[in-house]
Amino acid sequence: MAAIFYKNVINIDKLTQGVTLICLFKEFLLGIMELYSIKKTGVVHGANWHGKLTTCMIYVTLFVHIWWH
Numbered sequence: 001m002a003a004i005f006y007k008n009v010i011n012i013d014k015l016t017q018g019v020t021l022i023c024l025f026k027e028f029l030l031g032i033m034e035l036y037s038i039k040k041t042g043v044v045h046g047a048n049w050h051g052k053l054t055t056c057m058i059y060v061t062l063f064v065h066i067w068w069h
Contacts, residue, residue: 038044047055
C-alpha cells in the first residue's frame, strides 16, 4: 500500500517539476523577446492597472495561504 502511495507522489512530483520547467522557459523567452522589443523600438511598455491589481491579489492570496497553514 505504501509503495503505491509513494509511486504516485513521485509521479506528481515529476509532473510538478516538468510544469515548473516549462513555465520558467516560457518566462525566459518572454523576457528575451521584451528586451529585443525595447532595443528595436526604444519604448518600455508599463503595466496597466488591472495587471497591478492582479499582482496584489496574488500576493494577498499567497500570504493568506501561508498564514492559514
